[in-house]
Amino acid sequence: MTPKQLNSYAHLLVNYCVSLQAGERLFVNSTVLAAPLITEIKKEVLKVGGHLEYSLSVEGSGAAMRDYGSPEQFAYIPTLYKTAIEEFEAYINIRAPFSLREEPPAPALREANREAMAPILKTYFERTADRRLKRSLCVFPCPALAEEAEMSLEEYTAFVAQATKIDQTDPRAAWLEVRKTQQAVVDHMNSCTTFRYVNDRTDITFTTNGRTWINSDGQTNMPSGEVYTSPEEESANGYIYFDYPAIRNGKTVQGVTLTVKDGEIIKWEAESGQEVLDETFEIPGTRRFGEAAVGTNYTIDRFSKNILFDEKIGGSVHMAIGQSYALAGGKNESTVHWDMIADMKNGGIIYADGEEIYRNGRFKAELWP
Template identity: 40%
Template sequence: MDIRARKLAQVILRYSLNLKSGDKLLIQGGEKTLPFIKEVYREAIKMGIFPQVDLGIEELTEIMLKHGNDEQIMYIPESSKTAFETVDAILTVWGEKNTRMLTNIDASKMKLRSRGRRQLMEIFERRMANKELKWCGTLFPTEANAQEASMSLEEYEDFVYGAGYIDTENPIEKWQQVKEEQDRICKILDTKKEIRIVSKDTDIKMRVEGRKWINCCGNENFPDGEVFTSPIEDSVEGYIRFSFPGIYAGREIEDIKLRFEKGKVVEATAAKGEDLLLQLLDTDEGAKFLGEVAIGTNYGIKRFTKNMLFDEKIGGTVHLAIGRGFPESGSKNFSAIHWDMLCDMRDGGEIYADGELIYKDGKFII
């Protein structure tokens, strides 16, 4: 086992989730993440934590989506609901055996699956908002994820652990420095009423008055590096063209263009995968509104890897998410989906706050 995986487990339990003896932890992951789950489990036991593991098998999900009826696809076991209601923390570990396993699944089946999981998301959002539950999502590098990123496994491991500063002597100290700097940015943004984003084929504005900007510094995503809020739901006006493909369940949607009026998507096109884009927007009423606007700040992540855990953090980018917003930022938008799309700002991109230029060519100038 790579010693960096053990170090990552320690950072997540001690810094990201900030767990203590007696806490109950649910660890979720797939077959390929088992080596890392063992390291988390081992560290949790040493810390006096009570861990339980939910190990998913990718082929079973494929079987369900291909052959299950609507009721079966939407079914959530009572044991899953109980776990979400009773644990103190959830760690979700991503790392696929085959990133394209669900590529050919009918989009309507994917929509049903999202609707079924809404039951869990309601519990999750309520307990997170009430500070009863902690959550962190991370990735264990696998061959499939490395291939998706056009890297060897060794290169991808260096990329993943480097993005989280795991290869530094004291990663926790580094993330505490990130927290301090982004606290400063968030305090300034909290005073602003309107945000306008301008880039290639993009001019979009939204009101954020009364909404809280959140500092993402390694607590809920790891690695991390962004600041975000949820715009006032009916305030989004304008158009945006996303620079990179949108990835949903292994399927790529290329050259996405959205136009908003009174907060709602009124026009949506894509050069490839437009059918899936329209299906996602039709998931429910909340899917047509923005749940998030965010600015990536991790300049250690320099390349697009088709994995939004890393891509949305790329220093010099912004991302918008259709669907579910975040209660902690003040969002009132609920949806069964939350789907991020990425826009590069490093070549001429600008962000204005209440008419003042605060960000240019991929960096804050405040």
């Protein structure tokens, strides 16, 4: 990234995404690849009178844990991370992996880590729900992410800059405009309780009594551009087909169809990667939906194999199995939150209380000027 892009990105993350205030503590988790961005974040934190602490992984550390770590070591929770999640005011996770193709740890080791992390994840969701912990998830352009997206590093950097709006004169103002535009949609959807997603391979309904649709305007994910909620846990019925590849633990699953009755996923099929689905649906809490959403970021113009970007693709919807969002009123608990994406640009329709509000990848004009 250029010095100008780094400065713009850091300013946006600190001053808009987590809105850091004087005296507040920010924890950043990443790898050493993101050091140029963290240097700029440090400057922005100092300008507002805050405090920065960070944890940076080095290349090979994941492989070392996989090859030599014991279940007890996989169950160890880093002290600074635990303290930050439980006590700090702000948290930024910058994804900057060295590789996306490393062999994962053995299932028993992953399970030890999942069990140990469950209480911390619960605290994380509780504290982010009421913004006691202001958080942002973002990426730093690096070779592994570029390769995964089938772009050069230069192309991928431009892709990230466009999606996050740091290529614009005033990124913060651009995201405030997104907030304003999406609020009309959110207000209308919060006045309704029954929703239906339909296309040629999908027909699924769910209800949102006591739940809230959230305006995702870049303050919790960067980039953002979606409206989302957590459906009532026992309300979903029907079936949904996910056109886009679903990626979990570095493994790709193609052509997923989920069938659901009274909120429980009773059948799962994949055109490839069935074993990944079978393994995942053995994990507690995964057989219910934790999220239903509509992607609205039309500057994300291609699939990049990175869910942070892909779930926001304008003209798509996504549903996540597992963990709900407390902020939206969700109650399902799981160590998994796995988003899967369906294309709605060719004949897709969304109904709200029986009224068509969306067709062919776009909300109706009165909701989306």
